[in-house]
Amino acid sequence: MSIVNKNPRISDKIFDICNYTFLSLVLVTFIYPLIFIISASISNPDMVFRGEVWLLPKDITWEGYQLILDYKDIWTGYRNSLLYVFVGVxxxxxxxxxxxxxxxxxxxxxxxxxxxxxxxxxxxGGGLIPTYLLMRNLGLINNFACMVILPSAVGVYNIIVTRTYFQTNIPTELRDAAEIDGCNEITFFVRVVLPLSPPIIAVMGLFYAVGKWNIFFEALIYLTNRQLFPLQLILREIVTSARMNPELLEGMDPSVIEKLTRITNSIKYGVIIIASVPVLMAYPFLQRYFVKGIMVGAIKG
Amino acid sequence: MAKSAIVQGSPIKKSEWKKDFKRHKMLYLLSLPTLIFLIIFHYIPIYGIQLAFKDFFAMRGIWGSPWIGFENFERFFRSYYFWDLMKNTLGINIYELLVSFPAPIFLAILLNEVTKSKFKKSVQMVTYAPHFISTVVLVGIISIFMSQETGLINVLIKSLGFEPIPFLTSARWFKTIFVFSGIWQSVGWGSIIYMATLTGIDPQTVEAAIVDGATKLQRIWHISIPGIMPTATILLILKVGRIMGVGFEKVFLLQNPLNQSSSDVISTFVYRVGLVGADYSFAVSVGLFNSVINCIMLVAVNAISRRVSETSLW
Structure with a gap:
């Protein structure tokens, strides 16, 4: 609101103070986990384990990242995820x-x-099982193409948002002029409509790229071959399984468990960062576009 | 959503369609890939729903398997886990409806009152970011902060002299963790639509209220909240229309044998029974039961809303 109240009353002042304090606290709860994970990823794992690191890194070591570099599955997953993004988007x-x-x-x-x-x-829709059976009949289980041609490859909501963008940003006069010039619909779409739509192209590109990068459920059900696993499946093994599924550890040699726990503890912070880096890097550049994009859809969704 | 009136058979209508097809051949052509795609991947599986009433034999296929009527449904309703599944699925959704649903509205209203645009922008930028984090990473973060031995929250609890709480392995804490981590991930993103609605409010209304001496709280109560009600109503209808749906991923990733009594929901059950256990027909019937309830709820809530507030989806 651009209007400046000449006589801000006491109640408004109190409101403002509470509001700013509350929102600052919100800001902290959102930034703190990120800072902690970055610090923990480069701190001495034993100190992190004992809960001595809580904000800044202590006894800086790159051991965690060293272990990640040697962890072959992570890089296969990374490569696969990138491929799924570049072909799927x-x-x-x-x-x-x-x-x-x-x-x-x-x-x-x-x-x-x-x-x-x-x-x-x-x-x-048909639901999980009928869709799974269809994918199996089409031979898309354990298939590279499966991660590209997923049932979720196109989002109807995204189509609606894009349609609304075209409706509000492409003047009908342009189309009329092009028609008189003898320009056909497809040429018009490719030569005129698309060049006028960088914001919506950026937004949709980001949505789909993030969706593909973060894909988990569909990879879980359609892939069993480790060579095709996207990063998220590998990540899950590292960040959740050992710690949360005591059953997994049953019957294993205690020394193996200890070694596994130690490795998991030193790399879990680093892999979280590595897995989020591509998304978080693109985010600030695209932010202004996607807010615009979602607003366009919101106005006339 | 627009209404279409397609009357077939009348010769005038038919020739109109023919004319349109001739005129817009290219537009039909452009629509074709997505139409084919959606029909293959979203309409053909509907054919498989008949499995809910059949005993599936892989050898005989969907069509050739024998009909068994409502046997699968009876088995599901009579099973001992039926009430647990219902309780958990509905419990999480009602919890979310009460706590997560208002959160973005609250955030948007507060942000709307912030006049320092730099501060506003940074809050927005930071709160939107978790929307892009994968569920696996989110669960990783949760387990880092909540783990019983090393999680910072328990380190804090221990330093205050209390017993550590097994957040991740207790049934009691599951729903709270699920709901509040969900707020963390989606409150910012969810607030965008309300922010857009708030900026759409006529500034003259606000000016008039200021001239009349309305305080900020009064302006929120009498202008902002009524202003976002239609948007909130639509989103509420959509949310209630998914009252039986709980996102699979986060539940699945947070689930372990120790909290299963409180974390098992219909989607994870369908996955476990259907895909892991290969009991296809049974899983299809459970899934069908789920989506039928969702459809009924959507239609019902929409009808109620149309009566009460004149806002509705269709």
Whole structure:
């Protein structure tokens, strides 16, 4: 609000103080875990284990990252995840944008019917098992292509947001002018519409890339071959299994358990950072775009 | 959502469609890939729902397996875990409805009152970030902070002279951890839509209120809250329409034998019975039961909302 109240009353002052204090606390609860994990990843694991590190790193060591470098599965997973992003995102973008443009055209008679077909899938579907059986029949289990052609490869919500962007940002006059010049729909879409849409391209690219990078559930059910595992599956073994599933450790040699626990403890902070780096690096650059993007969708969703 | 009226059979309508098809051939062509994709991956599996009423034999396929009526459903309703699953699934959702649902509204209203734009921007930037973190990483962070021996929270509890709490391995704490970590991850992102609605409020209304001497709290109560009600109602309808759905990933990752009595929900059950146990038909019937309840809830809440507040999805 841009209006400055000339006589801020006491109640407003108190409100402001409480508000700023509360939001600052919120800020701390969001930043603190990040700082702690960074510090813990480069501190002496034994000190972290004893709870002596709570803000700044102590007795700095790169042992954790050294162990991560030697951990082959992590790098296979990293490579796989990157591949899934680089092949999967263009595929998803293609489906989303080609679907969104016709829907943005008010003179397109089939648009309502097609819209119904799309939105229905948001509320009802076959469910886990029938989808799994379909994927199996298509031979997509344990297949590289499976991580690209997933049922979730195209998000209907994303189509709607993109359509709304086209509706509000591509003037109909442009289309009329192009039609007079004898430009066909596809040329118009590729040559005029797409070059006018960098914000929505950036937003959708980010959404899909993050989605692919973070994919877990579908990888869990459709992949059993370790060579194809994305990073998240490997990560899960490191950050959760040993600590939280006492059953997994039953019947193992105590010295092996101790060694495993020690390795897990020294690398779990580092792998969390390594797994989040690509996403967090792109985030500040794209932030202004995605807020715009989601607002466009929110106005007329 | 727009309404379409497609009447088939009348010759005038038919020729209109023909004309449209001729005129917009390229638009039909552009729509084709996604239509085919969604029909294959989202409509064809619906055919598999019949498994809920069948005894599935892999050799005979979905179509060839024999019908058994409602046997799977009866088995599910009579089983000892049925009430546990219902209790947990509904429990988590109601907990979320009461605690997580209002959180972004609260944050947006508070942020809207912040006049220092730098501070506002940093709060926004920082609170949006966890939305992009994967569930696995989130659960990793939870287990780092909450673990019984080394988690910082328990280190703090111990230093105050209390007994450490086994957060991750106790049934009592599961839902609280689930819900509050969810708030941490999504409150910022969820607030964007409310922020957008708040910026859409006519500044003249606010000015008039200031001239009339309304305090900030009064402005929040009489302008901001009524202003975001329609948006909140729509989101509430959608949320209630998923009252039986709990995201699989986080439950699955936080689940262990020690907290299972409180953490087992329908989605994890379907996964365990269906995919791990390969009892396909039974899992399909449980999943179908789940989505039917969701659909009923969505329609019902939408109807109630249309009556009460004139805001509805359709």
């Amino acid at each position: 263009p595929f998803s973008m293609f489906l989303t944008f080609t679907a969104a443009y016709p829907l943005s055209r008010k003179d397109f008679k089939a648009r309502n019917l097609i819209m119904y077909i799309y939105t229905f899938t948001m509320f009802f």
